Amino acid sequence: MRALIGLGLVLAVAGCAQLGITRKAPAPGAQSGTPATAMPLPKPSGPNAAALDTTTAAQRAEAAQKPASGETKLGATIASLGDPTDPGFWMRTGLVSVERKGRIENPKTGKSAKVTLIPSGKPAGAGSEVSLPALRLLEVPLTELPELTVYRL
Structure with a gap:
């Protein structure tokens, strides 16, 4: 009887190996329950935000000037970074139906x-895309989704 039980266990273990069900021994020096040594993250090799911003200091200074009067508040929108390779100061938004001059403001910083302002063809509440130079001028982190106030000039 013992021989049959022993033979059954041997066959069961052998069957597990045939099915790929095995218990692998830990690597030498590795302890159970500890994370493996992490490889360092690769450094970004692509261009950074400053390299993609092709505006000049004069263009940034002009864009930063607030108009004396004659603007109309269109509303607020949640903004994200648009195509970083598309130059200039622009916003694609559902708050306008035709292209026009405008101003955007970060209420947190002023x-x-x-x-x-470029029509996006989406509803006004669908959010907006903003150019890289404009977000940099507003001092908004590029990974943030800020709420911006939009004005028509």
Whole structure:
């Protein structure tokens, strides 16, 4: 009887190996329950935000000037970074139906930028895309989704 039980266990273990069900021994020096040594993260090899911003200091200074009067508040929108390779100061938004001059403002910092407002074809509440130079002028982190106030000039 013992021989049959022993033979059954041997066959069961052998069957597990045939099915790929095995218990691998830990690597030498590795302890159970500890994370493996992490490889360092690769350094970004692509261009950074400053390299992609092709605006001049004069263009940034002009865009930062607030108009004396004659603007109309269109509303607020949640903004994200648009195509970083698309130059200039612009916002694609559902708050306008035709392209026009405007201004966007970060209410948290009070910083603003004159931009070209471009219709996105989406509803006004669908959010907006903003150019890299405009977000940099507003001092908004590029990974943030800020709420910006939009004005028509």
